[in-house]
Amino acid sequence: MTDSAAGKPTLEQQLFDQWPDGLRALFDGTSLVSKIGFTASLLTTDTIGHLRTSLLGIGELYAPDSRSLCIALWPQARCARALAQNRRAALTFVFDDAFYQVQLEFVPLPVDDDARDASAGLVCFRGSIDMGEAQRVRYARLTSGITFALEEGKDATLERWMQQIDYLKRAAGRSS
Template sequence: MSDPGLDNHRADRLQFEAWPPDLLAWFDGSNLAGKTGFTASLVTRQTDGRLGTSLLGIGELYAPDARTLRLALWRGARSARSLASGTPAALTFVFDGAFFQVQLDAAQMASREAEAAGLACFEAAIAAGEAQRVPYARLESGIVFTLDESGREATLRRWAEQVEWLRQG
């Protein structure tokens, strides 16, 4: 016999292989200033076998369609080297009260403009995605940041350029 109290603690899971419409709209490259603070954690396996994390803002992510995510990473970042070598990745974030984990298979994209700015761009296919919610609590945020006012406009300009490079694919 199951304990009815345990049913209140079970997570609701949504599995997907394509972005739900609200996330596709979130990653559309528009209104970057209104989406600042959003942070995603990109987890990759490093050359020594350990896991590493890069934190990405909204200006480093762009979804050209429902099954794809493009990423702009600093060329020297461990995660960029891992993705360039074909290592799968997991992107995790909080959105609309749920915890998302998306498994990605990425390949490097050519972009002269991004490379000149010290970036490496990648196009990733969604291998599998999952969103989790629990009935007794709502996630309000994951890792959140605030842009420093002295560099806010420069960061937003850089993000707009990066998203444009990702759009060009």
């Protein structure tokens, strides 16, 4: 894409195979209150080729290292079933004025029977980054993607998120 007036490219692309520092900090499992509203879209393909999407909040995403992302999904979610079958997904989101798409290959995380209450029945996966891409254009700044506001039960949701992140941290530690 070019700016016709100046003839200069306007699309800036950044490729990566490990989390840039800002994203690593976003997915580090800390300061969840300040990250409320962030939403990522997890795209999978089911066995008959249909695309499935799950919207994930910051309390369902944890990067244990620079090349991985652990996620927590409800077991009845179509994305959870699709991910268990074909193990590949793309995570898309807006962050720092850019559109991100990260291709990941997932494996299920082992279930910890001692911490089953903390998991709230979620199924968890660990994804390895295959390739990530950030896109920006000079003439427009992305200010948000899909975002949300917590309404009723905000404190209970934050508490659940903290428990989920703790569970993901323990599960990620067992799978290393």
